[in-house]
Amino acid sequence: MSGATVNRDLLLEVEQFVYREARMQDEHDYDGWEALWTDDALYWVPANGDAIDPTREMSIIFDNRSRIATRVKQLKTGKRHAQAPPSRTRRVVSNVELLDGAGDGGELVVGANFVLYESRERGVTLWAGRSTYRLRPTGDGLRMAYKKIELVNNDRAIFTLAFLI
Amino acid sequence: MGVGEVVSEFAAVAVSIDHEGNGPRLRIEDLKTGHVGYLDALELETLAWLPEGALHPLLDPSLHRWRKPAPNGGHH
Amino acid sequence: MSTVDATAGWDRLIEHDRVHGSLYTDPAIYEAELERIWYRTWVFVGHVSEVPEPNDYVVKSIGPQPVIMTRDKQGEIHLLLNRCTHRANLVCDAPRGNSSAFRCPYHGWTFSNTGRLLGYPFNSGYDGREAKRELGLGRVARIGIYEGFVFGSFAEEGPTLLEHLGAAREALDRLVALSPSGELDLSAGWLQHKVKANWKMLVENETDGYHPQFVHSSIFSVAQSGIGELYGEESTALSRDLGNGHTENDLRPEFRRIGQPLGWFGTTPDRVPDYVAQLEAAKGVEQARELLIDGSPHVMLFPNLFIAEIQLFVIQPLAVDETVQHVTAVQYKGAPDMNRRMLQQTIGSVGPAGFLLADDSEMYERNQRGVHARSPEWVVLKRGTHRERLDEDGHLVGDATDEVPQRAIWRHYRRLMEAGA
Incomplete structure (x- = not known):
């Protein structure tokens, strides 16, 4: 999609969605975040590269919609020790690009980069990567059908990642 | 006619079948230098039958590639 | 905490039912462990x-x-x-x-x-x-x-691998017996999960049947998992010292009592019909049924291989307070329907974002911070000392939640460290 054809209103809507998701994650608004997903959603954080086959190889997260719900429920028990207390996080999402989809009712493919500071008792951990979203227009605004997070260090040893990425 | 690239962390070559001669041969291009070599069918068959370790002497970097030119200039 | 001089004798640091906190924090002890355990044993x-x-x-x-x-x-x-x-x-x-x-x-x-x-x-x-x-x-x-x-x-001489594995060999046999082809395929790739904790915190936790109901209650409750009960006060499961520092939680008594094939995996044969048919073809219907009831082992092979039913962990120490857990899914060569389920369950459970392992890892790091406290200086491993007993094979066993495995790990550890002195 060349820059000249970008629909500014659409890009603005997409950016606002992506920023809203980031804020909900940073502020541990678990219900709000879960409501952003479609019923057939997929939430994926690959390991050992970005182009692996998640049906045959290990991923860090490979959640279908039901497992997203389990993840949120676990966080909400208050006994998810890796997030009790929750990590303090703030992330900057940038380089938001509409990669595909004209907005005629079909899904939009959106790319963005992020940098994230996580503070826990252990100390500050810096996370960075690229997110690819598939956003589906609904009568109630955009919803996430797919989010893939490519951590820059997904091929190395990483600390616990129990907050919402 | 391209066949493909064979790449490891130690070397990267592109292999293809070359038809410029009177018979086909395997063209091997060292992608790091552009250097090209050829292997014909009989040479390839011989390679397929090589016993374990027979290629090892050829893998010595000093054998052909990284060595002082011979005094008569015969080596490149 | 006060530092105890390790050269004064390992018996001063490691007693039958308690160990000194400096064992987890002293860089000199860590260096000695590298030489006497990691660069010597299998x-x-x-x-x-x-x-x-x-x-x-x-x-x-x-x-x-x-x-x-x-x-x-x-x-x-x-x-x-x-x-x-x-x-x-x-x-x-x-x-x-x-x-x-x-x-x-x-x-x-x-x-x-x-x-x-x-x-x-x-x-x-x-x-x-x-x-x-x-x-x-x-x-x-x-x-x-x-x-x-x-x-x-790294040792030119010493016990053979079979001598080292000893009774723990049987756990590997049980793992492989569940593969219809008799082979495993461990090529799904490894997650690398780093923790700021001493490696022994992990080894001790792997066969600790006391923690699951506390550390993992969040996921057990939302996933309606029955795993917690396996490690309860009423459980007939056993904790066992297999010798040479190898330990296990033997859940077979519970699975046999329940008698449900694949119950250990939280599923039923009709969900993985191809796999069950393959196993029956390979082993016979009766033996396949027994294998599927007994399930996969839960065993910690000292010092670094943990088999958790369908997952395989490798513990890698990098510093006195830094350890990496490498983890992959067990896959049976040639059993795609079962493999898909084992892979997806593994991805959900383990690694940096896993429903189980993220919480274990939080405990490791909290332990590591806690053990620096000046008082008390000792870690208490008394649980079940009054009821541990020998099984018919002569192995020391305790109830599911007892600290028989932890005491066994430290006995072996002490032998290795003393042998290197």
């Missing part, structure tokens, strides 16, 4: 299925030591140190590949995948070729393979 390195083809290699480790596991053209497995014999550069950089020879990127020294030095550029700079024989890659002194599990020992 350590799990990898599985033959990670190098399935001739000339395959993978970069692995023994503790902090970088190791290359290769399969040569003849099919033989080698464990080489990833260090050029010239000026110490890492010879292999990629995590895996296929090559009959490795060429160091620094000066081009070239080694066969059996470790032999094949040559170096501009050899006129050396006065002869005879030194080549001494300049092959370093190798792990001994290599042992059991059911495809590749172990290495």
Whole structure:
């Protein structure tokens, strides 16, 4: 999609969605975040590269919609020790690009980069990567059908990642 | 006619079948230098039958590639 | 905490039912462990299925030591140190590949995948070729393979791998018996999960039947899992000392009482019909049924291989307070329907974002911070001392939640550390 054809209103809507998701994650608004997903959603954080086959190889997260719900429920028990207390996080999402989809009712493919500071008792951990979203227009605004997070260090040893990425 | 690239962390070559001669041969291009070599069918068959370790002497970097030119200039 | 001088005697630090906190925090003790445990005993390195083809290699480790596991053209497995014999550069950089020879990127020294030095550029700079024989890659002194599990020992002499495995061999047999082909395929890739904690925190936790109901109650409650009850006060499951520091939680008494094939995996045979049919074809209906009721082992092979039913963990110490857990899914060669389920359940459970392991890892790090407290100085491992007993094979067993395994780990640890003194 060349820059000249970008629909500014659409890009603005997409950016606002992506920023809203980031804020909900940073502020541990678990219900709000879960409501952003479609019923057939997929939430994926690959390991050992970005182009692996998640049906045959290990991923860090490979959640279908039901497992997203389990993840949120676990966080909400208050006994998810890796997030009790929750990590303090703030992330900057940038380089938001509409990669595909004209907005005629079909899904939009959106790319963005992020940098994230996580503070826990252990100390500050810096996370960075690229997110690819598939956003589906609904009568109630955009919803996430797919989010893939490519951590820059997904091929190395990483600390616990129990907050919402 | 391209066949493909064979790449490891130690070397990267592109292999293809070359038809410029009177018979086909395997063209091997060292992608790091552009250097090209050829292997014909009989040479390839011989390679397929090589016993374990027979290629090892050829893998010595000093054998052909990284060595002082011979005094008569015969080596490149 | 006050520092206890380790040279004063390991018996001062390790008693029958308590151990001193400095064992987890003292850098000098960690250095001694590397020499007396990690660079001496048998350590799990990898599985033959990670190098399935001739000339395959993978970069692995023994503790902090970088190791290359290769399969040569003849099919033989080698464990080489990833260090050029010239000026110490890492010879292999990629995590895996296929090559009959490795060429160091620094000066081009070239080694066969059996470790032999094949040559170096501009050899006129050396006065002869005879030194080549001494300049092959370093190798792990001994290599042992059991059911495809590749172990290495840096000690030229010592117990054989089979002697080291001892009674724990049976756990590996049980694991492999659940594969219809009799083979495992551990090529799904490894997650690397780092924690700021001493490696022994992890080893002790793997067969600790006391923690699941507390640490994992969040996921047990939302997933309606019955795992918690297996480790309850009423459970007939056992904790067991298998000798040589190997320990297990034997859940078979519970699974046999319930009598449900695949109950241990939280599923039923009709969900994985191809797998069940394959296993029945391979073992016979009756034996297959018994295997499917008994389930997969939950065993910690000292010092670094933990088999958690459908997952395989490798514990790698990097510093006194830093450890990496490598984890992959157990896959049975040729059983795709079962493998899909085991892989997806593993991804959900383990690794940095896993429903289970993220919480275990939080405990490791909290333990590591806590053990620095000045008082009390000791970690208490008394649970079940009044009811531990010998089973019919002569192994010490306790109830599911007892600290029989932890005491067993420390007994073995002390023997190894004293032997090196």
